[in-house]
Amino acid sequence: MFGLETVIVFFAAIVCGTISGIMPGVGGMAVMLMAYPFLIEMQPHNILIFYVSMVSVDQFFGGITAIVFGVPGSSSAVPSAMEGHKLFKQGRSSESIMYSAIGSWLTSVFGVILILAMIPLLFMVYKVWNSTVQMMIFGLTSIAIIWISKNKIIVSVALFIFGNLLGKVGYDTYTNSSFMTFDSALLYPGLPIMPVVTTMFVIPLLLNSLSRGAKIFEFPGVTMEGYIESFRKIKRYSTTLIRAGFLGSIGGFVPGMSYGMSSIMAYTVEKWVQIRRGSYIPRKGNMPCLIASEGANNAGTFTQLVPLLFLGIPITVSEALIYNILDTRGYPVTIEWFQSTFAMIIVFFLFSATIGLFAAGRYVNFMKILNNVEIKWVYLCVVLFLFGAIYYVGNQTLAGLEHITITAMLLPIGLLLSRCDTMPLIYGFILHDKLFEVAVRMWILYT
C-alpha cells in the first residue's frame, strides 16, 4: 500500500503546508488547487495523506507568522495575531511560540483521542446538530465576542454590525439581490477577506503596537532545550488545553463550523475565563488565550475529517475537492473505504504534527535575521508585503487592481478605527453569512 509515492507525497505536503502557513492569503485550499494536477494522478490514500499532512503543518507555521508579525494567515489565526503579537512585543516571543506549538501538538493528540473515544457516539452528535443548537452556538459566540472586547459594549455592537454589513456587500445568490454595490462591477463579487483583515485588523493592530512595548525587533529564537523546558511547564495550562482541545474538536467536525470557527470559539471562551479571573490585561497579551486559539485550530484540523471518513460528507472545500477527485476517477468513495483509511490518517496526522512542531521551531529562528532592526521598519515591510500579497492573490483571478482599490477604500476606515479593538468587526465579517442563514431558518422554524 505504501511506497515511494507515499514518501514523496508526505514530504511534498510538509513543504506545501509550510508555504501555506507562512504566506498570508495562501490557504490550504489554494495549495490543494495548485497541487490538483498532481493529486489527480495519485493513489487515493496518498491524496488523503497529502491533505491531512499539509493542513496539520500549515497550522504550526501560520501561528508563528501571526505571533511574530501580527499577520493572520487566515481568519482562524486572527486571535493568535491579537494576543501573540502583544506577547511578542513584551519580549515573550520565544515562550509564546514554544507554548503555542507544544499546545497545538497536544491538542492534536487530544483531538485524535477524543474522536477515538467518541466513535460509538458520533452518529448521536449529528442527530442533535440542528438549527437550534447552531443558533445557540453562533449566537453565544457573537455575544461573547462583543462582551469580552475591550471596547465599550455599544462600540463593539456597532463594529460587529458594521462587519456584518461589510460581509453583505456584493451580489447575493441567496436573496438574488445586490447590497451596497452602487452598480459597480468592482463590488459585485463582494469584499475579499484579505483587504478587510489587512485594513481593519492588521494595520490598526500594528499602529497600536508601535506605541507600546519594544521599539527594536528582538527575537532570541527557540532552542531544543527551550522546547523541553516548555513541555515540562505546559501542565500549568492543562485546563486551557483541555477546553481548547474539546471546543476545537467539536467545532471541527460539525457541518457549518470548521476549525476557523473552533479557534474563535475557544479563544472567546478562554478570554472570558481569563477576564473573570482578573488575569487578562488587554495591552499585554495573554498566553492562555493564545494557546487556546492555536490549540483549537489544530484539534479541529483533525476532527474536520470525521464527517468525510465516517459519513462520506465533505465539510470543507478542500475535502469536497478530494471527494470529487476520488469520485471522478472511479475510486470507492464509500463510507467503508473512508473508514478503512482512518488508522492510516491518524498515523500521518500525528507524524506530520510532530514534524510541524519541530520544523516550525527551525523556521522561526530564521527570523533572528531581523534582530536589532527598528520595529517600525519591520511593520512597514509587513504592510508593503501584505499589499503585494493582496495584489498577487487578487491577480490570480485577474482582479489584482480591484483588490488594491478596495484596500485603498477601506484603509481610511481602518485608520479611523485604529484606537478600537476591531475583532468584533472582523468576526462580524466572517460570521455574517452563517448568522444570517441560521437566523432566517430559526425564524421560519419557530413562527
Next chain:
Amino acid sequence: MDIVYLGFNIKKEKKMKKKISIILATLLMILPVSSALSADKVDVIQYSRAGGLHDRMITYVADSLGDRFGERIVVDNCAAAIQYLKKTSRPTVAAMAFESMAKQNDGSKNACAIDKKHFVQMYAASPWSVCHRTDNPAATISALRNDEVRVGVWQNGFYGPRFVAFMEAINPKAKVIPYAKAKMYRAALVAGEIDFSISTVAKDGEICPVVLNDKLVGDAQITASDLEPKAPHNVLGYSYFFAGANLANIDIAEIVFASDAWKNRRDQRYGQFMTGVSKNKQWKSLIN
C-alpha cells in the same frame, strides 16, 4: 569562528540566507514555468466555494479536457466569474447556473448574467425531486400532502420562492425551511430537523418519490403534476450552461459529452440539455 557584526552572526546568517534563497528561487522558478506550460490550455472557473454539485459539474469539464486542462481558477462567486471571463485572454470555460441570467429581485440586471458573446451552449439539467431518508418511515407521500411536515430547500433567491409556492399548493400545512448549502440538508435530514428535502441529486440513504417533471425519473413514484396538477412550478429543473472566452476553435460541449468523465459521472440524473436546439434558440430561452 563566529563573526558578529551589527548583531548578525555572519557565518550562521549566511547559511540561513542561503537556505532561504534556495527555497525562494525554487518557488520563483516553479510559478512562471507552471504558467508557461499551461499557455495553450483551457482554464476552468470554479465559482462555488461550497463544494458539491457545481464542483462536480466543473470537474467533469476539467477531467474531460485531459492534457488540454490548464488551471482551475477559483473565484468567490458567479459575479467574480463573469468579471474574470470579461478580462481573460486565455481559453476559459465556466459552468454557469441558469438562474444567473434571471433578473434580480428589484428588476435590475443580474450581476452574474453573461453577455451573448460568452454564451457557448447549454450543458446539463436535472429535474428537482422531493426526497427523504430511507430510515424515516413517517416520510410518506401522504404525509407530504397532509401533515405538518418540514421541507428543506436550497436558500436561493430564484428557486426559493418557487419552492415555497409549489409546497403551498401541495400542502399549506408544510413549512419550507431554507438551507444555504446542499450539505446542510443531509445533516438536517439526519438530525430529524426536516422530513423532506427538495434536491436534484439523491444522496446515499435517501430516495426521491416525487419528481417535479412531466415523466418519472430514477426512483420516483409519482410526478408532481400528477400529485397536484394545479401546483405552480410542478415541472421545474436545475440547469447549467457553458460560458466561455477565447474558445473559438474549441468545441467544449463535444469534448465533455464524448469523455469518460461525463459518461461515468456520479450525477446520472443530470443529462445533456437542449441538444439539437440551435444556439440562438438556447440563448433566447436563457434570456427569457
